[in-house]
Amino acid sequence: MTAKTIRTRGGLSLRVAPRSALVVLLLLALALTASVVLIGTGDFPMTPAEVLATLTGGGTPAQEFIVHDLRLPRVLVGLLVGAALGLAGAVFQSVSRNPLGSPDVIGFGQGSAAGALTVIVLFHGDTFAVAGGAVVGGVITGLAVYLLSWQKGIHGYRLVLVGIGATAVLTAARDYLMTKADIVDAARSMVWMVGSLNGRDWAQVWPLLIVCGVVFPVVFGQGRSLRMLEMGDDAAYALGVRAERCRLVLVVAAVLLTAVATAAAGPVAFVALAAPQLARRLTRAPGPNLAAATCMGAALLVGADWASQRVFGADQLPVGAVTGMLGGCYLLWLLVTERKAGRI
Numbered sequence: 001m002t003a004k005t006i007r008t009r010g011g012l013s014l015r016v017a018p019r020s021a022l023v024v025l026l027l028l029a030l031a032l033t034a035s036v037v038l039i040g041t042g043d044f045p046m047t048p049a050e051v052l053a054t055l056t057g058g059g060t061p062a063q064e065f066i067v068h069d070l071r072l073p074r075v076l077v078g079l080l081v082g083a084a085l086g087l088a089g090a091v092f093q094s095v096s097r098n099p100l101g102s103p104d105v106i107g108f109g110q111g112s113a114a115g116a117l118t119v120i121v122l123f124h125g126d127t128f129a130v131a132g133g134a135v136v137g138g139v140i141t142g143l144a145v146y147l148l149s150w151q152k153g154i155h156g157y158r159l160v161l162v163g164i165g166a167t168a169v170l171t172a173a174r175d176y177l178m179t180k181a182d183i184v185d186a187a188r189s190m191v192w193m194v195g196s197l198n199g200r201d202w203a204q205v206w207p208l209l210i211v212c213g214v215v216f217p218v219v220f221g222q223g224r225s226l227r228m229l230e231m232g233d234d235a236a237y238a239l240g241v242r243a244e245r246c247r248l249v250l251v252v253a254a255v256l257l258t259a260v261a262t263a264a265a266g267p268v269a270f271v272a273l274a275a276p277q278l279a280r281r282l283t284r285a286p287g288p289n290l291a292a293a294t295c296m297g298a299a300l301l302v303g304a305d306w307a308s309q310r311v312f313g314a315d316q317l318p319v320g321a322v323t324g325m326l327g328g329c330y331l332l333w334l335l336v337t338e339r340k341a342g343r344i
Contacts, residue, residue, distance in 0.1 A: 020283040020292060027279075027295035034302045035079060039071045041309050069201075077200040077264055078305050078319070079298045080208045082271055084261040086297020087219060087290060089272030090279070091254040094226050094288040095247055096159045099334060102273035103258040104327075106163020109269075110170040111141025112262035113193055117174055120189050121181040127203075130192070131263035138259025141166060146251055195268035195320020197305055204264045211260045215253050220290055222250055227287040268320045270327020271297050277334065 039055075040046035044066055046054070053059055054067045085103070092101045103109045115137015119125040125133065145166050149159040174193075178186055225246045228236040233243040258272065278300075279292035304322040311317070 017283070017285050020285045020289065023279070023282045024291045024295055027282075027292060027299050031079060031082075031295060031299040031302055034299060034306055035075045038075050038078075038302055038306045038309070039067055041306060042066075042071065073202045073205050074197050074200045074305075075302065076205045077208060078197050078302045080205070080212055081197075081261040081265045081268060082275075082298040082301030083294045084208070084212055084257040084297070085268065085272040085301070086275035086279070086293045086295070087216065088254040088257040088261070089274075089297070090276040090288045090290050090293035091219060091226065091250050092272070093276050094230055095250060095254075096157070097230060098157060098160050099277055100273075101160050101163075102270075103254070104270055104273050105167070106160055107145055107166035107170055108138055108142050108163075108255055108258045109262055109267045109272075110167050110174070112138035112259050113267045114170045114174050114177070115140070116192060116263070116266075117177045117189050120192070121177045121185050124185065131204075131207075134263035135256075135259045138262060139255060141170065142251065142255030142259075146248075191318075192266050194318045195266035195323070196318035197265055198318065200265070208260055208264045211256065215257055216294075219250065219253050219257075222246055223288065223290050226250060226290075230287065266318075266320060268301065269324040270330065271300055271323055273334075274327055274330050275300055277330075 036048050036051050040048060040051045044062075046063065046066075050059065050063060051067065054063045055072075059067065089102045092103060092106065093099055095101065096106075112134040116130045116134040118137070119130050119133030123129065145159070145163050148166075149162045151158065178189060181189060225236070225241045228239050228241045229243060229247060236243045236246075261268070275297035276289065276293040279289045279296040282296075283289050283292050301319065301323070304326070305319040308317045308319050308322045
């Protein structure tokens with residue numbers, strides 16, 4: 001299905017790709033359906049009909065407590081974290097023009113983890129202090145990688161290589177902090193580093209919702225410019241795009257999304273890497289596919305959380321372990337595919 005241009009009476013035009021729009025709608029429906037099923041999963045099971053009735057005010061007092069106070073915040077954090085990671089991954093892969101250009105690979109997630117562990121081990125901070133440390137660590141790492149990658153502009157492979165180096169350094173720093181931690185802080189750090197939605201409540205939902213509500217429009221507003229950047233800086237300049245300014249805005253936005261998502265749920269692995277690639281394969285459309293990547297990230301994370309509960313029990317296997325296992329297999333497949341294509 002080819003893209004169609006819709007013109008309004010005011011002279012505005014909107015280019016719509018029917019297949020991409022259909023994929024976005026299907027992924028959104030999948031994410032919402034998985035959310036309803038996930039809310040009904042647990043020690044007190046509920047059918048989808050009971051969940052929907054409770055969400056619309058028709059449940060019993062016990063059901064309202066379970067849904068609104070216990071399970072709904074966890075699901076909302078999962079949706080927002082998945083969407084933020086999917087969008088951030090799409091931005092980084094487009095900016096670097098490299099399928100490996102993901103926050104998982106180029107160190108931004110590790111920067112957030114190192115910031116959080118610093119607060120846990122050295123300052124014994126509470127949950128909010130740990131979240132703040134994760135945000136600060138991610139932002140500082142993003143700034144450092146960007147500056148170290150700068151040489152008359154940002155080149156995709158240079159960004160990825162510098163990011164991989166930053167990942168190695170931050171992993172070493174994280175391991176050093178673990179050796180200095182007492183048994184309580186070490187156990188707390190290990191649980192946080194895996195990435196989990198267990199125990200998430202409204203205190204994590206509102207800051208995440210506010211940041212996503214501010215940053216998402218900024219990124220989507222730069223969607224056309226991001227697509228021009230994929231053709232190279234010279235082509236972007238010729239089409240009226242201020243390449244470096246646009247790239248800086250997008251990188252800052254994506255770093256902030258990654259840092260806030262990591263602060264809310266820990267360093268959930270491989271969602272940012274896999275979601276944009278899977279979205280692009282479904283839409284079969286060029287460009288960053290921002291909307292599809294966002295919905296794919298939300299669906300992946302909620303689906304992985306449901307799988308972790310159904311297979312291992314609600315508190316047995318954190319969602320980060322599930323995404324790590326699946327994402328590791330996907331990364332190996334991606335490396336083999338890129339090698340066969342001669343791109344690495």
